[in-house]
Amino acid sequence: MSSQTVRAAGLRRTGVPARAAARRRENRRAYLLISVALLIIGSLVLYPSAHSLVGSFFANQLGEADHSFVGVANYRRVLTDSGFRTALTNTFGYLVALSILLFGIGLGLATWLRALSGRVRTVAITLVILPWAVPGTISGALWALILNPTGSGLLNSVLTKLGLISTNVTWIHDPRIGTLMIGVMVAWSAAPFAAIILLAGLEGIPQELYESAEVDRATRWQQFRHITLPLLRPAIALVALTGALSAIGLYDQVFVLVGNDPQRITLTGQIYLSAFQDFDFGFGYAASVLATVLSALFAFGYLKFVYREVEY
Amino acid sequence: MAAAVTACRSSERGPIVSVRGCSAAVALTVAALAVGGCSNQRQAADKPASGYTPGVLTKDFAGTSVHVMMPPWAKLPDSVLTGFTEQTGIKVEWETLDYDQLHDKIVAMQAANTAPADVLEMDSGWVGQFGAAGWDTDLRGYLSPATIGDAVGTKAFSYQGQQVGVAYSLDFRGSAFNMTLLRKAGVTKVPESYADVIAAAKAVKSAGLAKYPVGFPLVISDGSAAAWYSLLRSSGGQILDADRKPALTNGSAAVDSLQFLRTLHDEGLLDPGSVQLDDGKVDSAFAAGQSAIVLAESPGALTTYASPKDSRISKDEVVFAHTPGANGADGASLGVQEALSIPKASKHKEAAAMLITWWLQAGHQAAAYTNPDGGGGYIPANKAALEDVDRQGKLMGGKQIIALLQTIEPVIVNGPPTWYAKFNREAASMVQNVAVGRTEPKQGVDDLQAQVDRLGK
Numbered sequence: 001m002s003s004q005t006v007r008a009a010g011l012r013r014t015g016v017p018a019r020a021a022a023r024r025r026e027n028r029r030a031y032l033l034i035s036v037a038l039l040i041i042g043s044l045v046l047y048p049s050a051h052s053l054v055g056s057f058f059a060n061q062l063g064e065a066d067h068s069f070v071g072v073a074n075y076r077r078v079l080t081d082s083g084f085r086t087a088l089t090n091t092f093g094y095l096v097a098l099s100i101l102l103f104g105i106g107l108g109l110a111t112w113l114r115a116l117s118g119r120v121r122t123v124a125i126t127l128v129i130l131p132w133a134v135p136g137t138i139s140g141a142l143w144a145l146i147l148n149p150t151g152s153g154l155l156n157s158v159l160t161k162l163g164l165i166s167t168n169v170t171w172i173h174d175p176r177i178g179t180l181m182i183g184v185m186v187a188w189s190a191a192p193f194a195a196i197i198l199l200a201g202l203e204g205i206p207q208e209l210y211e212s213a214e215v216d217r218a219t220r221w222q223q224f225r226h227i228t229l230p231l232l233r234p235a236i237a238l239v240a241l242t243g244a245l246s247a248i249g250l251y252d253q254v255f256v257l258v259g260n261d262p263q264r265i266t267l268t269g270q271i272y273l274s275a276f277q278d279f280d281f282g283f284g285y286a287a288s289v290l291a292t293v294l295s296a297l298f299a300f301g302y303l304k305f306v307y308r309e310v311e312y
Numbered sequence: 313m314a315a316a317v318t319a320c321r322s323s324e325r326g327p328i329v330s331v332r333g334c335s336a337a338v339a340l341t342v343a344a345l346a347v348g349g350c351s352n353q354r355q356a357a358d359k360p361a362s363g364y365t366p367g368v369l370t371k372d373f374a375g376t377s378v379h380v381m382m383p384p385w386a387k388l389p390d391s392v393l394t395g396f397t398e399q400t401g402i403k404v405e406w407e408t409l410d411y412d413q414l415h416d417k418i419v420a421m422q423a424a425n426t427a428p429a430d431v432l433e434m435d436s437g438w439v440g441q442f443g444a445a446g447w448d449t450d451l452r453g454y455l456s457p458a459t460i461g462d463a464v465g466t467k468a469f470s471y472q473g474q475q476v477g478v479a480y481s482l483d484f485r486g487s488a489f490n491m492t493l494l495r496k497a498g499v500t501k502v503p504e505s506y507a508d509v510i511a512a513a514k515a516v517k518s519a520g521l522a523k524y525p526v527g528f529p530l531v532i533s534d535g536s537a538a539a540w541y542s543l544l545r546s547s548g549g550q551i552l553d554a555d556r557k558p559a560l561t562n563g564s565a566a567v568d569s570l571q572f573l574r575t576l577h578d579e580g581l582l583d584p585g586s587v588q589l590d591d592g593k594v595d596s597a598f599a600a601g602q603s604a605i606v607l608a609e610s611p612g613a614l615t616t617y618a619s620p621k622d623s624r625i626s627k628d629e630v631v632f633a634h635t636p637g638a639n640g641a642d643g644a645s646l647g648v649q650e651a652l653s654i655p656k657a658s659k660h661k662e663a664a665a666m667l668i669t670w671w672l673q674a675g676h677q678a679a680a681y682t683n684p685d686g687g688g689g690y691i692p693a694n695k696a697a698l699e700d701v702d703r704q705g706k707l708m709g710g711k712q713i714i715a716l717l718q719t720i721e722p723v724i725v726n727g728p729p730t731w732y733a734k735f736n737r738e739a740a741s742m743v744q745n746v747a748v749g750r751t752e753p754k755q756g757v758d759d760l761q762a763q764v765d766r767l768g769k
């Protein structure tokens with residue numbers, strides 16, 4: 001063994017502990033960083049979720065001494081409760097209205113924004129995004145002024161002055177249009193986000209595809225149906241998912257507009273009432289677990305059936 | 313948790329963090345949560361500090377800050393608060409919240425074993441729920457018997473022998489009539505029965521003085537439910553009897569009151585938009601001269617009607633009278649007293665009790681009622697204060713209010729049950745459905761009675 005070889009072997013022998021020490025230092029740093037993230041996720045997501053899941057199998061009502069394990073009894077109560085069923089029906093109504101409006105308004109705005117350029121486009125995007133920045137409670141209060149069913153309501157007042165209506169319309173409580181009006185209110189806030197997502201999707205579609213289609217004499221509708229729509233699927237899936245989750249989690253805007261009106265109550269509103277007005281925590285836990293499962297099902301469905309990887 | 317472990321393991325560079333390391337992190341998380349949970353469970357003892365004497369205001373707690381959380385109408389004049397700080401050295405931080413927000417904030421924080429404030433509003437309708445939850449301090453150890461005894465209506469804030477609140481406001485429901493408008497329509501007598509109200513409202517409408525002459529809240533809220541209970545009690549009806557048995561279908565009071573509301577709606581005497589109007593908005597419409605009659609409202613609104621700044625009818629003659637009943641104004645008036653409470657989780661109970669003692673003194677209660685800047689116009693619960701205000705001729709509604717106070721009865725004799733909040737919501741919803749024609753009055757009452765049966769079991 002030459003002296004050079006021995007020196008190399010020695011280096012190898014001293015190099016291994018040095019690397020291990022470096023690795024331990026790196027690991028310690030990683031543990032530290034992960035601990036902070038875990039603490040935040042654990043306290044704000046995991047612990048409440050686990051607590052709700054466990055709590056949903058126990059009796060837990062204010063003033064009742066019985067806190068025993070009840071199996072799926074809370075779930076059975078939730079599923080047979082008329083208030084919960086009404087809230088679920090309302091939420092589905094909002095979901096459908098919101099999904100249609102989000103896609104329609106979002107795509108319209110995105111197409112318009114795409115056609116703009118320069119400073120005009122920057123200003124237009126800024127204006128379009130503004131409603132998204134308005135907090136839900138403020139948005140609810142604004143729409144309450146617009147949809148106020150008395151003579152002081154903006155919409156009723158304008159329509160009366162135009163001679164289009166003679167008696168005030170109860171916009172939110174009219175069974176024929178109430179769901180749609182709430183959908184419009186939420187879409188006003190959420191459509192800008194949908195527009196930006198769809199705009200990004202539209203900008204990602206190569207112009208050459210449209211040029212080729214024009215050479216092949218494809219109509220605008222054919223271009224939309226066979227190029228835009230398929231290639232927008234990732235963005236559409238994201239918009240649809242956002243709409244579904246917004247509808248399932250909807251609370252503040254509707255509450256500001258009509259309070260806890262059972263006719264218009266949302267799923268989240270009903271859960272809140274059960275837990276914090278009626279103090280039926282077992283019921284509230286079970287209902288919130290079901291709402292989470294519902295959200296997960298929608299997320300899975302949209303990602304499975306609407307979302308597609310797109311390659312150009 | 314599975315997601316956390318997955319996150320620990322997955323890395324393009326391999327397992328840079330071992331499972332053992334992850335376990336430590338998870339354990340840390342759980343430990344931190346457990347510590348947080350334990351701290352939430354800690355509550356101050358429900359006995360005053362040694363040396364504290366109920367009813368005696370000393371400087372023993374000087375430097376302490378007391379947080380007060382109340383609805384908009386429950387105010388104390390600045391001079392009264394300054395006097396308290398000068399006498400005790402205790403500072404007062406005042407927070408005003410909308411009534412519904414207040415309830416929700418109290419519930420959310422109390423459920424988490426946290427004191428929303430040191431002195432809190434307690435509505436008579438909350439006693440059953442809050443009492444069952446054991447959230448509030450038994451005030452007998454903190455306030456003198458005289459302070460508790462002098463407050464009229466304090467009995468409504470007793471839960472299973474514990475005094476969880478002491479009344480500061482003798483609120484109740486009556487009805488306001490704009491006699492200036494009614495006289496213009498040829499109505500000279502204050503309406504006393506449902507039939508009188510309908511006739512008067514028709515006269516006002518046909519004279520073109522108001523499109524919708526009657527104001528009544530129909531939004532789903534506690535206030536709307538209370539408005540209907542007022543009509544119910546005026547006609548001799550009850551929700552539960554003295555033995556806490558369902559009593560809605562005893563007699564015809566419930567159906568009569570609902571039929572009355574349906575008639576008002578169908579005859580165009582009540583704004584269809586009332587489905588989104590709470591009692592505050594109904595009062596605003598009356599103050600704006602848009603209606604001539606407000607059924608079932610607080611006498612506190614009289615100060616608003618008389619204020620030229622807030623009202624267009626400040627020069628009109630407004631009479632506050634008994635809420636009309638099916639056969640006249642001879643039933644009970646609905647009492648909805650409000651009280652002050654101290655959460656068990658408060659860390660400044662003695663200082664809070666001193667503030668309540670100060671607040672409920674006759675002179676300060678009178679000052680709160682008469683001071684136009686600081687007072688909310690709530691009727692003092694302290695007997696001496698009420699007599700003093702009346703003697704000075706400053707009681708809005710005067711002798712009529714004093715007479716109505718004799719007819720006050722609570723919404724549920726022997727206190728509301730734990731399910732009162734849910735029942736309130738169901739009742740408000742039923743009233744709205746009946747008034748606008750979605751449900752028939754008899755069906756509405758039967759459904760609500762069935763709900764009372766279910767909830768009571």
